[in-house]
Amino acid sequence: MRPPARRCALLARLWLLTCSLAFALASKDVKEVTPSKNLEKSGISRKNDIDLKGIVFVIQSQSNSFHVKRAEELRKSILQQAADLTQELPRVLLLHELSKQEGAWTILPLLPHFSATYSRNSSWIFFCEEETRIRVPELLETLRRYDTSKDWFLGKALHDEESTIIHHYAFSENPTIFKYPDFAAGWALSIPLLNKLTKRLKSEALRSDFTIDLKHEIALYIWDNGNGPPLTPVPELCTDGMDAHCVTTFHSSLPLCGNPVKKEDIFVAVKTCKKFHDDRIPIVKQTWAGQASLIEYYSDYAESSIPTVDLGIPNTDRGHCGKTFAILERFLNHSHGKIAWLVIVDDDTLISISRLQHLLSCYESAEPVFLGERYGYGLGTGGYSYITGGGGMVFSREAIRRLLGSKCRCYSNDAPDDMVLGMCFGSLGIPVTHSPLFHQARPVDYPEDYLSHQVPISFHKHWNSDPLKVYVTWLAPSKEDKARPETRKGFEDEL
Numbered sequence: 001m002r003p004p005a006r007r008c009a010l011l012a013r014l015w016l017l018t019c020s021l022a023f024a025l026a027s028k029d030v031k032e033v034t035p036s037k038n039l040e041k042s043g044i045s046r047k048n049d050i051d052l053k054g055i056v057f058v059i060q061s062q063s064n065s066f067h068v069k070r071a072e073e074l075r076k077s078i079l080q081q082a083a084d085l086t087q088e089l090p091r092v093l094l095l096h097e098l099s100k101q102e103g104a105w106t107i108l109p110l111l112p113h114f115s116a117t118y119s120r121n122s123s124w125i126f127f128c129e130e131e132t133r134i135r136v137p138e139l140l141e142t143l144r145r146y147d148t149s150k151d152w153f154l155g156k157a158l159h160d161e162e163s164t165i166i167h168h169y170a171f172s173e174n175p176t177i178f179k180y181p182d183f184a185a186g187w188a189l190s191i192p193l194l195n196k197l198t199k200r201l202k203s204e205a206l207r208s209d210f211t212i213d214l215k216h217e218i219a220l221y222i223w224d225n226g227n228g229p230p231l232t233p234v235p236e237l238c239t240d241g242m243d244a245h246c247v248t249t250f251h252s253s254l255p256l257c258g259n260p261v262k263k264e265d266i267f268v269a270v271k272t273c274k275k276f277h278d279d280r281i282p283i284v285k286q287t288w289a290g291q292a293s294l295i296e297y298y299s300d301y302a303e304s305s306i307p308t309v310d311l312g313i314p315n316t317d318r319g320h321c322g323k324t325f326a327i328l329e330r331f332l333n334h335s336h337g338k339i340a341w342l343v344i345v346d347d348d349t350l351i352s353i354s355r356l357q358h359l360l361s362c363y364e365s366a367e368p369v370f371l372g373e374r375y376g377y378g379l380g381t382g383g384y385s386y387i388t389g390g391g392g393m394v395f396s397r398e399a400i401r402r403l404l405g406s407k408c409r410c411y412s413n414d415a416p417d418d419m420v421l422g423m424c425f426g427s428l429g430i431p432v433t434h435s436p437l438f439h440q441a442r443p444v445d446y447p448e449d450y451l452s453h454q455v456p457i458s459f460h461k462h463w464n465s466d467p468l469k470v471y472v473t474w475l476a477p478s479k480e481d482k483a484r485p486e487t488r489k490g491f492e493d494e495l
Contacts, residue, residue: 125194
């Protein structure tokens with residue numbers, strides 16, 4: 001389902017224009033902090049001389065077995081580095097273990113827990129992703145530069161080059177003015193700021209209906225229309241790892257666990273309709289369709305020249321729930337034998353099947369896996385997570401078996417298929433598995449620096465762009481598509 005762009009654009013533009021001006025004024029009060037290579041010589045006040053026990057590490061983990069393994073390896077690395085410093089060990093938490101609440105991955109609902117549990121004996125909450133690599137001694141030195149009695153929101157800064165639908169066209173007059181953290185580099189909250197955010201969360205409920213880009217939305221919430229601090233860029237928090245001063249780095253290669261999944265084990269379903277047969281299907285065939293061993297085009301009209309399969313579901317302009325469930329039932333019950341994986345894409349999705357083969361090698365098809373780019377709806381008030389359809393939805397056969405074995409179905413044929421699937425899997429206790437390599441929008445809708453540390457698997461939408469050029473630039477197979485063999489390279493060797 002597309003983000004509610006029209007509603008957001010109409011309702012949000014006025015106050016966002018006001019926000020741009022307010023942010024510009026607020027930003028002038030923040031002084032840039034220059035890195036210090038040697039604390040002993042820099043004369044840093046001893047009141048900032050925190051120990052590792054003053055840092056609570058939170059790894060933004062997921063409950064899928066592959067992600068649990070990666071998060072546990074990172075936790076082991078952090079604790080081992082701390083032990084080598086002969087200091088009292090810090091707390092290292094895995095996000096997926098902290099709460100059974102569906103919206104825990106959005107982090108804000110957990111801030112009261114962090115405040116109540118750690119604020120008395122800690123100075124920082126440091127968040128990172130499973131693939132973030134941390135030089136713990138150097139991180140400690142970096143954090144010592146900041147007065148822990150003040151409100152700090154630290155990270156590697158990203159910004160939009162132009163207003164974008166995934167950020168509800170925020171700061172449309174000057175999108176570059178608002179900075180938000182690249183989670184891959186790690187980001188931090190000082191305890192005084194954590195306590196203030198907790199107080200605010202207790203007094204007013206979270207209001208956002210949709211969670212689309214968490215890092216941007218967290219930065220907006222913390223900034224609070226100029227009442228809170230903007231992000232302070234920290235040059236030592238990195239993703240490229242090329243600079244000696246970096247205390248964090250991030251892997252940009254594809255994971256590989258054993259051998260890539262065979263093409264014959266991936267069935268690709270393309271959702272289309274008669275009015276797009278002439279415009280969109282040729283682009284699919286000119287770009288990525290040749291990588292797929294098994295592919296079918298599902299439409300509201302059977303056209304032998306493509307060919308398309310008429311599922312008997314009328315096309316609608318609102319949602320495609322009826323069509324998607326018909327595809328799922330056809331895959332499971334009527335054909336395709338024991339194929340392990342099903343991928344459902346739109347006819348304006350651009351995807352790399354070869355990269356997907358590498359990624360899927362790290363997931364167990366015997367487990368119920370529902371994989372793609374994760375969004376959320378109503379998570380502040382007990383809502384659900386879902387995989388947004390435009391970037392591609394990946395299902396293991398077991399996930400489809402459990403779904404169709406339940407009574408959860410579309411409430412109408414034109415219901416939003418991705419959101420209904422999120423509700424259904426949530427009711428079955430099957431979490432969605434997020435990968436940032438799938439993209440609901442176009443490359444221009446994301447910061448260049450954010451995409452620079454990715455090997456993307458998909459993009460979506462053709463409007464105001466050349467889809468052939470997008471495919472060649474971002475997704476076409478190349479020598480640079482290097483996978484990292486997880487089973488052959490130790491975690492410590494990567495540091």
